[in-house]
Amino acid sequence: MRLILLGPPGAGKGTQSARLEQKYGIPQLSTGDMLRAAVKAGTPVGLKAKAVMESGGLVSDEIVIGIIADRIDEADCAKGFILDGFPRTVAQAEALTALLKQKGRGLDAVVELLVDDGILLARIEGRARDTVAAGGTVRADDNPEAFKKRLAQYHEQTAPVSGYYKSIGELRTVDGMAPIDEVTKQLDAVLAK
Template sequence: MRLVLLGAPGSGKGTQASRLKEALGVPHISTGDLLRGAVAAGTALGLQAKAVMERGELVSDDIVLGMLEERLGAGDCGAGFILDGYPRNSAQANALDALLARLGQPVDVAVLLDVDTELLIERIAGRARAEGRSDDTPETVRNRLRVYNDQTAPVIGFYEAAGTLVRVDGVGSMDEITARVLAAIGHAPAA
């Protein structure tokens, strides 16, 4: 199963990706983790990324896509993968689609975790309090959601047009949401 998880900040993508990894037996690939790992390991792409980050710039899509290509070539991705945090915009969705077509590993399904905006703000604020973070104020969260709506939400249309998008209610217990995702992708939960 080749799966892309979509949803606004605070929708539970990371939590569900970890749970789905176990249920589906495929790796959870987070581009943030890939980036940090490549920099720490000193790979060629990691060194390029480090230089960009040290200049205070955003790592280019080409570097991230190169890291994804390397990761998707690993043996544990043969049965599929779960992408979390990528693609973040339409250009990345198109580039990912081209890469996966070249690798013969097209996306099977894109899952959108649907959560109401006010609940997202509550979730992130609660997480910030629990983690002692002061950077996730309601206003910064609203700004992150505006950026998401402007840049990332169009990716939903990309997968909708491709016929691979499924929408899942992202409100409820972790178990309930995982069960909904598994049902939506046609995978019966383990008994």
């Protein structure tokens, strides 16, 4: 099962990825984790990434795709993988499609968790209020202002990725606003097709 989960921050991709990992015995691949591992291992692509990161630059799509190419060839990806948080742009989606085609593979599913931005924001604001009321400190990712910026960035850069996958007939959707177990059932139904 080779799968991409799409959706804005707070949509539940991480929760569903963990469930899918367990059900299918496939790893969830995080580009950040993969970059750090490649740098630590000193792979050719990791050395390129290290040089860029040490200079304070952003790692190019070419380097990220190279790291993904190496990672999906590892033994634990033999049965598949879940990409959550990648691709972030249409250019990355196109590069991933080309990479998989080159390797004689394709995606089994691209699933977008459809959510309501207003409800997501209300959840984050409620979580922040509850944390403060309990005497705690609000985490950076539970800060409503920071969340609004992440959401705007998602809509500007990443939301078009859904359109790309829709245009090539690979996009499926589920109601990400449903209760967690219901979202899981919807995902199971989509993946069974």
